[in-house]
Amino acid sequence: MSEDDGFPRQRLRDLLSAQAFGATVRVLGLLPYRPRVALSGRFFAEVVAPLAGWRKRIRANLAIALPDLPAAEVERLVRAVPDNVGRTLAEIFSGPDFVARCRxxxxxxxxxxxxxxxxxxxxxxxxxxxxxxxxxxxxxxxxxxxxxxxxxxxxxxxxxxxxxxxxxxxxxxxxxxxxxxxxxxxxxxxxxxxxxxxxxxxxxxxxxxxxxxxxxxxxxxxxxxxxxxxxxxxxxxxxxxxxxxxxxxxxxxxxxxxxxxxxxxxxxxxxxxxxxxxxxxxxxxxxxxxxxxx
Incomplete structure (x- = not known):
């Protein structure tokens, strides 16, 4: 399918990625709150981050901001940062469960x-x-x-x-x-x-x-x-x-x-x-x- 068909490729990619994310949210939603948040963090750290190029970007940003950071700490952050992102998204999409913990x-x-x-x-x-x-x-x-x-x-x-x-x-x-x-x-x-x-x-x-x-x-x-x-x-x-x-x-x-x-x-x-x-x-x-x- 091409843009000449009236359905731009970028729009198709966006739709597919949104559907994939929605499916992930629905599956995670079957779990209790704490396992849901923890699993989302691990999923983003181990699956989403390498596929999305986040690990490369995190390393590049750390090289700019903290060039003297030990290599072991860089590698820890390459996983800790997307873990926090995944936890954050799971929390935000948890609605009342999340709000109850903030209130x-x-x-x-x-x-x-x-x-x-x-x-x-x-x-x-x-x-x-x-x-x-x-x-x-x-x-x-x-x-x-x-x-x-x-x-x-x-x-x-x-x-x-x-x-x-x-x-x-x-x-x-x-x-x-x-x-x-x-x-x-x-x-x-x-x-x-x-x-x-x-x-x-x-x-x-x-x-x-x-x-x-x-x-x-x-x-x-x-x-x-x-x-x-x-x-x-x-x-x-x-x-x-x-x-x-x-x-x-x-x-x-x-x-x-x-x-x-x-x-x-x-x-x-x-x-x-x-x-x-x-x-x-x-x-x-x-x-x-x-x-x-x-």
Missing amino acids: DLPLTGPGAALLEQRNAEGKGVVLVSGHFGNYDVFRGGLVGRGYRMGALYRPMDNRAFNTRYIAAIERIAKPLFPRNRRGMAQMMRFLQDGGMIGLAIDQYLSSGADLTFFGRKARTALSAADIALRYDVPLIPIFATRQPDGFSFVIEVEDPIPPATPEAMCQEFNDRLEARVRAHPGQWFWIHRRWKNL
């Missing part, structure tokens, strides 16, 4: 009191995070506490998978705002009305600013800082760190980033995220092309 997690860290105060007063906050640990844990945890929490997301290129993914993350918490003009306008109204919004800014953005991450240039979105400055609300980093058991998390709310230029504020976020990744390197998504400009 009662305590808010820790020096910024927790401010976040709780802003919620009690019905005032907005921009929460900024990255693809670290499980980035949907804090969203589920805050909504479970009654916080008005919305999030910006980038629609995926694979439309068939995107439909499944959006349905899954909507079961964790709503509202969600697509990264387009309409979605941004809706998110701004939500923030002005006292809602809290969450953004992840640790992926390469061609139109972003040339900031640094692990000492190398990494184009970074300035949107989180721009919004916080425009609407005079705190910019607060928040992370959910996976614990050694592989299933539980700690939600940590950091001190707000002091107002400055958007570049300075987002550079501070990059520095804070880097510190977390250095402490828990297996929990960041090294599968992303973070340094495309190098």
